[in-house]
Amino acid sequence: xxxxxxxxxxxxxxxxxxxxxxxxxxxxxxxxxxxxxxxxxxxxxxxxxxxxxxxxxxxxxxxxxxxxxxxxxxxxxxxxxxxxxxxxxxxxxxxxxxxxxxxxxxxxxxxxxxxxxxxxxxxxxxxxxxxxxx
Numbered sequence: 785x786x787x788x789x790x791x792x793x794x795x796x797x798x799x800x801x802x803x804x805x806x807x808x809x810x811x812x813x814x815x816x817x818x819x820x821x822x823x824x825x826x827x828x829x830x831x832x833x834x835x836x837x838x839x840x841x842x843x844x845x846x847x848x849x850x851x852x853x854x855x856x857x858x859x860x861x862x863x864x865x866x867x868x869x870x871x872x873x874x875x876x877x878x879x880x881x882x883x884x885x886x887x888x889x890x891x892x893x894x895x896x897x898x899x900x901x902x903x904x905x906x907x908x909x910x911x912x913x914x915x916x917x918x
Contacts, residue, residue: 792815794815794878794904794905795813795814795815797904798813798815798881798883798900798901798904799811799812799813801900801904802883802885802897802900802901805893805896805897805900806893807887807890807892807893807896808885808886808887808888808893808896808897809885809886809887809917810885810886810917811883811884811885811886811897811917812883812884812885812917813881813882813883813901814881814882814883815878815880815881815905816878816879816880816881816882817876817877817878817879818876818877818878818879819876819877820876821873821874821875821876822873822874823868823870823873823874824870824871824872824873824874825857825858825868825869825870825871826857826858826868826869826870826871827855827856827857827858828855828856828857828858829853829854829855829856830853830854831851831852831853831854832851832852832853833849833850833851833852834849834850834852835847835848835849835850836848836849836850878905878906878907879911880907880911880912880913881901881905881907881911881912881913882913882914882915883897883901883912883913883914883915884914884915884916884917885897885914885915885916885917886916886917887916888914888915888916888917889916894914897914898912898914
């Protein structure tokens with residue numbers, strides 16, 4: 785997630801590549817995310833199920849099921865520092881992009897910027913707004 789003026793890797797990569805497109809010139813990219821990324825750790829899971837059946841004097845049966853489960857994060861240790869082992873990282877969903885570029889006044893340049901951003905982010909074209917930089 786973007787914090788203040790800190791650029792995300794994707795924003796920096798897009799600025800770098802878009803500035804190389806003929807006619808674009810100086811460019812700034814702002815990407816809006818729906819949420820932050822989520823890291824899924826690996827777990828060591830143990831579960832135990834025990835079932836008890838009791839019959840009372842009038843013939844009624846009572847069944848008791850007890851479940852015990854234990855879930856522990858798996859860590860790796862480097863020089864005394866424990867860090868969780870990651871199973872996967874769920875990247876945040878991109879909701880939209882705003883691009884300002886020197887050459888965006890030219891309709892062909894603007895179309896090229898939109899196509900490039902669409903290809904990288906998977907955003908629909910209506911979620912990509914391109915403006916001419918002053």
